[in-house]
Amino acid sequence: MRKLNRPSTSSESDKTAAKVGLFSAELIVAITLFICLITFFILAKLVLIDQNQAFDQTINQFFAPYTNATTTRFMSSITVLGSARFMLPANILLILYFLFIRKHRWYSIKIGAIALSSVLVMHLLKLIFNRSRPLIPLLEPAIGLSFPSGHALTSVTFFGLLIYFVNGHTTNKTARILLICLLVILILLIGISRIYLRVHYPSDVLAGYCMGTIWLILSLKFLNRMERRK
Template identity: 35%
Template sequence: MRDRIVRYASETEFRVWLFALVAAIVAYGLFELTGEVLEGETRAFDESILLMLRDTSDVGMPVGPAWLTKVMTDITALGGVTVLSLITLMVVTYLLLRRSFRTAAFVTGSILGGWALSSALKLGIARPRPEVVQHLVEVTDLSFPSGHAMLSAITYLTLGALLSRLDEGRVRRYFFPLVAVFLTLIIGLSRIYLGVHYPTDVLGGWAAGTVWACASWFVSRWFLGR
């Protein structure tokens, strides 16, 4: 019994330091990327990627078959406020039915706080949307960081990490985090394909969302315990 406790403590400590290292590296990368964006150093790279995804004779036409645009439009909706709000509401309701009141409160506060941070970053950096290619979906707000990339990272990664705590099976506990990472990646890529975000907008959104999700994981260990 004592050996099991010691082994669990060692594994927990390793995971804590690993998350700390990942969060520190990503946070530093976000800081550097934001500086480059503000100085306009990434513009040539960003525009070249967007143009690469369009027909050389008509930048209003995306590369690939017609159905791919429909698929990307459907995927990008998974990172919209409406879908994310519904998913969060359903998860919080499930937690309340389980009488996991502290977890429900933590999930709600963590996600809402992350969304507020996303809005603050957009207003503070105030980067205009790409104009080099035609937008394939309607957008109205600012560009950096990508709200879809950041909000999906915050929501899906936070929910994935917390829901994995509900299952004791080693293999099954990785299911929710892996699904969260997959959804976050394809949503961000869809924003680039649709021409509504520069690649660095999406990278910034992924980085900021990952840092917030890692911070939420740390706080959850203190607030929720094992």
């Protein structure tokens, strides 16, 4: 008698696990978006409408005892990594790398599109909320408006995009975790440097992180959908 070919149990288990994993990832993304959006609007209402400075004052008081020449030099070096003079050439080099070396046109499109759109979103939000900078910067006063922090927003979109690439293409688990942790620490340090140097209020930085996360997730979803259609 001929034996009936039954589907492999392990194959079905793999499919189920994949579906559960995909659902879990989508759920985490949705929760992250919701938390960031709510946090951003709470901060905007708290500091710009209610004029409540308690959050900013508490964080600034925490950093005050740690102000010294060595820390200032370190923070001044870190803050450059979130500036336009670093981000512009870094984005261009990354676009060229994926375009000509890795031969991955869509990655180069994603980098350029997210970089340009995040800068536009940042400037638009600054104009909408029109918050002035802190009055007593530690070193030189920063130019422009304060809310949200452009350094925080663009560091999330740029280094967050690197995290996205590393997570998808680094096969060595240890290396992947190490690189992601280093990039997350760098994002946090850039934001902390803006608070330490007193060129942004803590609420500016937290709002920048929230909006940067929102914009990065939405941009990747939109661009990935376009990529699949093409």
